[in-house]
Amino acid sequence: MAKRTGVTRQKAAKIADVARLAGVSVATVSRTLARPEVVIEETRTRVLAAVRDTGYMPNISARNLRVRKTMVVLVAVPDIANPFFAEVLQGIDDTLSAAGYGLIIANLAGSPEKEARYVDLICAGQADGVLLLCGHVMRSPDRDLRDARVPLVAACEYIPYENFPQVTIDNVETAREAVRHLVDLGHTSIAYLSGPNSNILEQQRLEGYRQALREAGIAVDASLILPGDFTFRTGVEAGRALLTLDPAARPTALFAANDEMAIGLIKTVHAAGLHVPDDLSVVGFDGIAYADYCEPTLTTIVQPRRDLGATAAAELITLMTTGKAGLRKHIKLPAKLMLRDSTRPPRKGPGRSFRIARSG
Amino acid sequence: MAKRTGVTRQKAAKIADVARLAGVSVATVSRTLARPEVVIEETRTRVLAAVRDTGYMPNISARNLRVRKTMVVLVAVPDIANPFFAEVLQGIDDTLSAAGYGLIIANLAGSPEKEARYVDLICAGQADGVLLLCGHVMRSPDRDLRDARVPLVAACEYIPYENFPQVTIDNVETAREAVRHLVDLGHTSIAYLSGPNSNILEQQRLEGYRQALREAGIAVDASLILPGDFTFRTGVEAGRALLTLDPAARPTALFAANDEMAIGLIKTVHAAGLHVPDDLSVVGFDGIAYADYCEPTLTTIVQPRRDLGATAAAELITLMTTGKAGLRKHIKLPAKLMLRDSTRPPRKGPGRSFRIARSG
DNA sequence: CTGAAAGCGCTTACAG
DNA sequence: CTGAAAGCGCTTACAG
Known part of the structure; x- marks a missing residue:
């Protein structure tokens, strides 16, 4: 220790x-x-000792x-x-x-207004890179982030028509797998509880639903596509809509575009005496803790x-340090179907012929 | 617009x-x-026009x-x-x-290790102030944050024996109010599902439970204080413990030190056929979305x-800019009891004489 | 009211 | 392998 330590x-x-x-x-x-x-x-030793004795740490502002x-x-x-993003943030923060x-x-x-403030901040060179989890390229009334010569990487919500790296899961394929699970259990009347139409995730999950039905030879019945907007509340509303249906025409299974809606729906039909999974199988999407x-x-x-967060952050670091992106522009990470207690084979056996008679 | 805009x-x-x-x-x-x-x-006009035309934004590193x-x-x-902190962070961020x-x-x-890295960072003057939501003053093996001549404010989790400003709810009073609600409904056999003993929040909530019982003339029965650690899992375990009790000796109400445990417990006793609130009233703590x-x-x-986050942030700003704290060292914000469906008067009427006979 | 100049704490060619 | 010096972009006494 030197005379006066730091x-x-x-x-x-x-x-x-x-x-x-x-x-x-x-x-x-x-x-x-x-x-x-x-x-x-010898120099190194002397310097390092002095660093230790003074408690020196570089001034970041000066260096920057x-x-x-x-x-x-x-x-x-x-x-x-939203807890979903909180966990993505953890992966980002770690990396x-x-x-x-x-x-x-x-x-x-x-x-x-906040968004515009942040865009101005970036354009002013206040950040070396930007990670977009918001599903769109940030904008302000008079500046475009794409002109800001700052590396961009998007994650979670895919942004179409852009050519910076993006890291997401494969929503179409994963939604397809979820619905295939219901088909495999023997369901033929499978409803879909949607997100907001304009949302890209919604569009992809709906596409996966369609593909799975098509593969199973089940016609898509528009009346089984229930409107929602990713909130618990619209799940409740969809549950009520289901309850007004003639029991014979009621689907035996439902795929919800996210967990909040699935949970709201289950809660509502439960309160009315319908049993999940016996009367209705339900699959959600996201895997929030509450599920x-x-x-x-x-x-x-x-x-x-x-991993979504960590991968996107790693991609951005590559971009910031080397100036060029990795090989793949769109990285798709695997998501997995977690089987729990809300799905089961339909009680009355396949009602397929009935559905085909009824639909389109 | 000038010749070439920014x-x-x-x-x-x-x-x-x-x-x-x-x-x-x-x-x-x-x-x-x-x-x-x-x-x-005139100068101001010319300068402002030039700022606009060049798209100038100050370099923060240089200024700092x-x-x-x-x-x-x-x-x-x-x-x-943890979604709880996510929302506190919002208040902080806004302010x-x-x-x-x-x-x-x-x-x-x-x-x-992470904590030590951050302490070093602060000691190196990389932050103008620190907001502690973690229940303790951050430490590193060789530095103490209190020596870092940087303003400190704590929030949410009270840190005893410190003299920087702190912003929390009044845990003792609020827990007391929760238990009083059960007492007012007519319950006399009220269990407590605790957090980890060493946790200050747990200690305060337990104290509130004790005070409420004392005020109601109900003796505290140590066997009705169930161990927990704030996790959903220990709620499940406490639920199982409750189920092993002789129904006549079973409490008619329970106050849990947080919502996760309350929900785990409800789920467990439900699965065993016990009805909440008819057989057991339950009050939680925190008000997480899932509640x-x-x-x-x-x-x-x-x-x-x-508000907890916003108030703490405002306090820190005062401290950073004026160098002195507000009048009150410990700011206690009101928390409110939200009445929902998990509480109800006891089915069999007050079992008070029974409890007194049994306890202490 | 405005300008010239110093200086915040670093890093990095450039010499040697 | 090491040092002297320039300069990153700002703000702020100090003169005038």
């Missing part, structure tokens, strides 16, 4: 303090820290100013209170902070949230 | 570019932006280096994937970003999460 010192030590104590120039201190192998061992980098990444999330990057979390929360707590526990598609 | 320019405009275009010195540009009232109107501030606040959260501060989210996630979806919906204490 711990209780009033002001933080700067590089000049270290240089003085070690008896070298500031350039040598800087070099020792950045590329230890270029200085001779000098090298013209910010070492921060902005990540745009639609809603930070980015291990590489020395800081994180600015831009919580869009449906506010165009494992609800009654019955929900069969659903579990997205690799952490 | 939008598609290669490099971001700097203050010298603005000065040249406006025909003034850089000092004047800086002044106009910082304190518009000190320059004469110069004024020796970082304009970032570090917020330490125990677990970013801080409106004041021009950036946010570094330190996701401690039970990792002492409003589960079956039955859960009567619980709703914490003002957003």
Whole structure:
């Protein structure tokens, strides 16, 4: 230990303090820290000891100013209170902070003003890269993020017609698998509880539903496609709609475009005396924590949230450091069907002939 | 619009570019932006026009280096994937970003290495203030945050024996209110499902439970205090423990130290045929979103999460800018009891004499 | 009211 | 292998 150690010192030590104590120039201190192998061992030892004794840590603002980098990444999330994104953020944070990057979390929360503020911030060079989890390229009234010469990577919600890297699951294929599970159980009357029509995830999941039915030789019945918007509330409404149906015409299974809606629907039909899975099998999508707590526990598609975040962050780091993207523009991560208690073969056996007679 | 606008320019405009275009010195540009009232109107007009035409935005690193501030606040959260903190973070983010501060989210996630890295970062002057949501003052093997001459504010989880500002709900009073609600319904045999003993929140909620019973003249029965650790799993275990009890000795109501445990317990006793609230009333604590979806919906204490975050952030801003804290060191925000479907008067009427005979 | 100049703490060619 | 020096983009006394 030197005379006065850094711990209780009033002001933080700067590089000049270290240089003085070690008896070298500031350039040598800087070099020792950045590329230890270029200085001779004796110098290195002296410098490192001085660093320790002074408690020196570099001033990031000064370094960033000098090298013209910010070492921060902005990540745009639609809603930070949504647990889904919280876990994706964890994967991002792990990867980015291990590489020395800081994180600015831009919580869009449906506010165009906030979004515009963040766009301006990025255009002003306040971030070295941007991670888009919000399903669109951020905009402001007078600036376009694509002109900001800053690396972009999107994750979770695919953004069509763009050519930066994107990391998502394969929504079409995964939705297809979910519906195939219902078909395999013997269901032939399978409803779909949709998300908002304009949403890309909704469009892909609906497509997967269609494909699975087609493969099974089941005609798509438009009356079995229930409107929803990803909220618990529309799940409840869809449940009520199901209850008004003549029991003979009621589907024996339902695939919901997300878990919240599935859970709202189950709760509603339960309260009316319908049993899940005996009277109705339900599959959700996302794998939120609650899907494992609800009654019955929900069969659903579990997205690799952490990995989605980590992979996107790694892709962005590549882009920021090398200036070029990895080989694949669109990385699709596997999501898996988690079988739980909300699905079961239909009680009355296949009602297929009935459905075909009724539909289109 | 000037000849070439900033939008598609290669490099971001700097203050010298603005000065040249406006025909003034850089000092004047800086002044106009910082304190518009000190320059004469004509100058101000010219400068502002030049700012607009160049698309100028100040380089934050340079400014921070110069004024020796970082304009970032570090917020330490125990677990970013926990929806409770996600919403507190929203309140923090709103307040801080409106004041021009950036946010570094330190996701401690039970990792002492990460925590130490963040402590070093703060000691190196990389943040102007710290918001502690983690229930303890962050530590690293060789540095103490309290010596880092950086403003500290804690929120949500009270940290005893410290003298920086703290913002929490009144856990004792609120728990007392929850139990009083059960007492008012006529319950006299009221169990408590606890959190981990070492946790300060647990200690306070237990104290509130005790006070409410005492006020009602009900003796505390140690056998009705079930161990838990805030997880859904221990709620399930407590439910099983309840089921092994002789029905006559079974409590008619239960207060759980948090919602996850309450929900796990309800699910377990339901599966065994016990009805909530008819056979058992349950009150939770926290007001997580799921408490409003589960079956039955859960009567619980709703914490003002957003407000907790916003208030703590405002307190920290005061501390960072004026150097002194507000009047009150410990700010207690009101939490409210949300009545839902999991509580009801006991089926068999007050069993008070029985309880007294049995306990203490 | 405005300008010239110093300086915040670093990194990095450029010499030697 | 090491040092002297320039410069990253700002802000702010200090003069005038």
